[in-house]
Amino acid sequence: MAFVSFTFYIFLAVVVLAYYLVPCRWRWTTLLVGSLGFYLYLSDGSLAKLGILVGSALICWFLALLQRQTPGLKRLWLGVALAASALPLLLLKEAPFFLSRGGQTLPQWLAAPVGFSFYTLQLIAYTVDVYRAQTDPQKNYFKFLLFVSFFPQIIQGPIPRYNQLAPQLLEGHRFEERTFVRGFLLILWGFFLKLCIADKAAVVVNTVFDQYPTYQGAYVLVAGILYSFQLYADFLSCTSFAQGTAELVGIHLSDNFHRPYLATSVQDFWRRWHISLSSWLKDYIYIPLGGNRKGTLRKFGNLLVTFAVSGIWHGAGYKFLFWGLLHGFYQIAGALLAPVRRTLGRFLQLPSHPLVHRACQRLMTFILVMLAWIIFRADSLSIGLSMIRSLVTVPNLWILTNDALFTLGLVWKEWGILLFCLGVLLAASLWQERGIVIRDKILEAPLVVRWAFYIGTILFVMVFGTYGFGFDAQAFIYGGF
Template identity: 50%
Template sequence: MIYISLNYYLLVLAALVLYYVFPVRHRWVALLAANVVFYAFFYKAGIWIFLGTIIISYIDANVMAKLQDGARKATFIAGIILVTIPWLLIKNSNFVLEAIMKKDPINLVTPLGISFYTLQLIAYLADVYMEKIKPEKNIAKYILFTSFFPQVIQGPIPRFGQLHPQLTEGHLFDEKNFIKGFQLVIWGFFLKLVIADKAAVIVNTVFDNFPAYSGAYIWVASFLYSIQLYADFLACTTLARGVSRMFGIELVNNFKRPYFSTSIKDFWRRWHISLSEWLRDYIYIPLGGNRKGKTRKYINLVVTFLISGMWHGAGLKFLAWGLMHALYQIIGEFTYKAREKAYTFCGISADSNKKRWIKIAGTFLLVNFAWIIFRANSLGDGAKLLLHMFTDFNPWVLFNDRIFTLGLDWKEVVVLIVSVYILRKVGKYQEMGKSLGEKIYTQPLLIRWGIYIVAIICVLLFGTYGYGFDAQDFIYGGF
């Protein structure tokens, strides 16, 4: 729980003071010092693997920039292989040992965020190879880019051209940036402690004790898992963006209200945007994208989403989850005209809110079914969970207080429902192109700080700490 710990924010406070005390052109040194302290206290496991891949990518990029043609390409491929091998071995070796070779797993040191920083290094090498950027010659500045402490463990996955200049140029103190960063940190704590960790109690009870629960229990737990996963991941990237913004650094927005999506394709434009764009730019387009006919396009989609599944974890369930999203998009294209005719036949106009909400609901259900496979203990359990959602009929458990036996009492359930309602209202407000943070910032000082204080008190009172639960690790922290 690094990003919501007291020690982490003491580090942030010290780094902020140091950053704004240093001369502007040397402020990147303060960030680098903060990185060193961060890894010394929070990130010791696997640090040598992390540093090794950083140094390999640094050397490879600078050597590659001096070569041409075949030697350049060979150096690029060698660099990709060398920075990818640790991730492949650490993430997949135990799956191969257990599932394929039927041997006991081994304990491996896993650097936190290895899946995130591996993609960051691959993107850097690819951009140097394609001459989109020039390699960084200052190794200290390169280490700063690859190890920026607010985002390295759980993203978003940055591009060199977007993040590196912000880290090295230095920023003057800007009150608006600082306050907006503070707003994001409060919002991140609310998402994590009041929504994600509270929903996790019911989710864990049902999924970890299957098949004791079926029917309506699975429907409730699956919907809550969809909410938990979104709130949890949005929380960690929001905290990263909030802390970064206090330094005047703008990280990319990783989410754009994905559960307002009207199709699976739209969902992937809104969900984990930095990963979606990485997969598009470095897998889908190099494979040929949609430039070589529909059959090749569909093959490229399947390959891209299978790689996405592998990135999320080792095992058949992750491959199945990725394959489901590929098939959703392929089937969606095949059935598009038929679905449009069905809307017309039912008298639903093309630009009506009714059509939009039907598409949003349908997309959410498809995503939710895939999340069940993602969350289940195995692919087999996931398939059984989906089956028992439809074959076991017990809607009465929603009305006879049985729901309150899943780990949350009625008061906590009310808090969760109200919190999800707030999340939805904020999302709807943002869908209209408006910013709640901007609106709060323009209020008089007393009203503005009154809102901040009330928000902090609500997180303290209604978050998981308030009810005696242990805060859960960020879901994506294991990646």
């Protein structure tokens, strides 16, 4: 039951209707029942996987209470809670990779449950916040279970903090037309991103990456650029679906992206990309290690450890670890080479106009991030490095000017639609960067204009969206992490 399936919106309509029919003080129970039912459906009816979710939440809830009731042993209870949460995640993440090295596979019944990576981070953050006295432990287990299992964000985030989300879940919200429509607009935006950009770009991306080394050189460049936008549009669409769905019942989830491809450095990129994960890594890995408080060398070491954890969280295998460490290296190199760049810029008399300077920074940041995405998407680290090497060793730029790109799965009309939709995404990003809230502008328009926009967007997505086999949209990329 993905966000783009008809079944999901039947389920959503039932949950929203039930939510507003139940008395305010009990509305959280409809969300709990709906969330557990949704999770059971996603798990193909597996009571065992639902049991892992319920049991993990029960352990962390109980140990958090023990921290408050037995303060002298709270460090012990924290350690037990962290071990109970982190070790199963590490085992299920890494076991398939190591078993595959010996020609074996992980039994199907040991496959990681849906959303396991995301709700595990929620549990860890909650128990640490209780230990730090930043959060009061929830005394009602079922209310805590709702925080862990809330259906819009359990699949792919955003990864919420207890103090930010729980009060909203437990407060019975009254129906507000403006909030409801704002949620609808986010869902509409999610459909546009998913079907008109992510799934359309995926056709070309899959062709090149799945048939390497047939396609090398400039083919890899095109696929790397498109994968960068595919991943962004796919993940942003899922966040938009989650936020829009939650807003239908008056709940606001935090933003997970702030126009990351407008970043002027890799460090800035990570302030804008997957913000809930980035802030989690900062608060629960980087700062506890010492952050930047213990000298430059220690700071660089902490950065590498933090990004190594990020790589391991994303998946098993050398390529994910390398990808994480590469982003740590980017930031270290950026800090060390900053004086060199300034001196070189003055020596070469490079343009110093702020707009030109910012554009150059954004272009260089995008290139560095894109190269890392190639490794992230490749079947293995060695293949990823080989694909990057082909960018400079296989001179075939002429494919950009002949009809070669039209043999990668998209005809010229579909390429035109994809480029147009990327232009819409860029324009929206630039407006948002200037502080313009597009949803508010739409809601301020006359009624006829608003409905023309709604109907026009729906028809555009239905006509020009790209669908998977059997007219079923492709699975969300981050659902695999």
